[in-house]
Amino acid sequence: MSETNQALTAEQAYQEDNDSALGFLKPQFHEEKFPTVQIWGYIGSLVLTFAAYLLVMNHVLPPVALLSVILTLAVIQAGLQLGVFMHLKEGRGLAWQLIPLYLVFLIAIGMVGMSIWIMLFKSGVS
Amino acid sequence: MSMPAADEHVQHLPIEFANEKESIKITGFWMFLVTDILIFASLFSTYAVMHNAVAMGPSSQQLFQMGPVMLETLLLLTSSFTIGLGIYAMRKGQARALIYWILLTILLGAGFVFTEIHDFVSFAAIHATWHTSAFLSAFDILVGTHGAHVTFGIFWAVTLLFQLKKRGITAQTARKVFTFSLYWHFLDIVWIFIYTFVYLNGRIG
CATH class of the missing domain: 1.10.287 (Helix Hairpins)
Structure with a gap:
């Protein structure tokens, strides 16, 4: 059915994107x-x-x-x-937990890091 | 037709993720943790700014004793390990082992809280309270918020014990135990940063 010059169907594109780009989001559980x-x-x-x-x-x-x-x-x-x-x-739906987590790390590191950085200018006390 | 049953990589979901309605609550709990990270980040920022504002009170170098802090760190790290083993037992369906691991986690957590309270009382004895300086206000609210989280976690774990005793490991109780373990490990991570950025940094001066 799918020729190389033929446009992908929405379903095929969805499958391909999930398999290639989002493969790392596939639930994986360790059993030891x-x-x-x-x-x-x-x-x-x-x-x-x-x-x-x-x-x-x-x-x-x-x-x-x-x-x-x-x-x-x-x-x-x-x-x-x-x-x-x-x-x-x-976990299931890993993107839902990973993306907000990365985002909040960015905000937290920015907030705390900038606070530490600005206080370094008063190095007379430390 | 080829049956997927022959595939040796077929993997069953752990019980806490097996039910979609329960699984999505774990995702929801991650959202809560994300907001809690923001709370602690703002408290850490406040502490970073106020660290040297000691007014007439003691500085971090004069105040902090590393003995109780190392004890608290060991207790919390170990409790993080024991609840980790609890989840391991839960995924194997070992309800009794899970209950004992949670019980041990509660005891270690209680040891942490008592050591921390003892530490705070000894500070109060030398009039180092949150009235004393901006440094101590920031210190008390940061470390106190963490301690309040741990205290709440202990009560939460006690309710889990009753549910596990009554219902055993079901999709629902497993999800509850798993979210508790996420909460507990999260508090351990926060404590790692309190240990490093408050106590050890206090010794650096």
């Missing part, structure tokens, strides 16, 4: 014999937490660099929680 992922997630969280603690307590870097490093560790740990424990990539 043993909660290995959860255990690694927990160990990873503990390691990141204590790494940040030791970095700060030993003052290994100048303040602004140190804050940047521990905030990066926190973001990694948040990603770990989202991916491992909140099953972020599992």
